[in-house]
Amino acid sequence: MTRAFNFCAGPAALPTTVLERAQQEMADWHGKGLSIMEMSHRSKEFVSVAEKAEQDLRDLMQIPGNYKVLFMQGGASSQFAMIPMNLLRGKSKADYINTGQWSKKAIAEAKRYCDVNIAATAEGSGFCSAPAQNELNLSADAAYVHYCPNETIGGVKFDYIPETGDVPLVADFSSSILSEEVDVSKFGMIYAGAQKNIGPAGLCVVIIREDLLGEAIDGTPTMFSYKVAADNASMYNTPPSYSWYLAGLVFEWLKEQGGVAAMAEINQRKAKKLYDYIDGSGFYANPVAKNNRSIMNVPFTLKDDALDKTFLAESEAAGLLNLAGHRSVGGMRASIYNAVPEAGVDALIEFMAEFAEKNS
């Protein structure tokens, strides 16, 4: 088996050992004579897999007891609508911080349900920074404040958690969950599509404070109610059971690596190496303010964009996959999630240096 280094933004790299274990257990899970995919989601076997995954996530993120963990469907994009539906709780306004493309999508969806106050926008910096706390124009009557701590496309990361007083803070952690330690108690709700740092697509993890449940607006579809999901242990209907199982294997793997703190140390080191190389190269560039650089998604441009196609073809031939930037911005992007090993970043830097030398 040859495994390339995969820098895809999502669906993204998964740990090889997780894939190997899934392969071993595929046709006959724990001697039961069937695969996880073929099992009733109500069987004691699957329920034990589901509960263990939740407990491992709780341990990894030190999720307080007054938070529910939901395993939902419809990707992070469905949350853009479910958030106003469930969290307006009789109010008519929500605050949103705009730091790029995923913020904008969340804002567009929220506008279908409420008045959106843009508490701050990074548009002035070309979405190359995140607004500081003292630039946030928060409303006292907002139902919640929404932001995206790590913009996957722009590679922009908040270097602080916004202080919102009594107004619940809601965060789209799709591309940075489990990459660094986070104090969950500072949030009303955290959500993340699974296909980056959690597991395969098809699952979206929601971590929500219990007191925010139960006041969904009239007409909220049953499947979109956090309370229904919570009351039914995320099994009101048939959940994406195989994705849930694989997420559980990834959580076990993270624990074996030493947990989130140990992962964060590696992630910081991987990101620093790559940014240091880019900054010193004179050939590549990253436009993001230094204190807001993502440690998960590293966009970069080449000195001459006429070389982009060659760079992508040669990197792919060298076993470095999916380095094209998002289709909306072009350039390059290396997503270096938890499952991308440090050796992958080393190989990328080596390739970039050779490419720069050849083409300077």
Ligand code: PMP
């Ligand atoms: N938010 C962020 C920060 C993302 O990176 C993405 C996907 N790249 C989404 C939301 C949308 O996720 P999904 O495709 O699961 O709906």
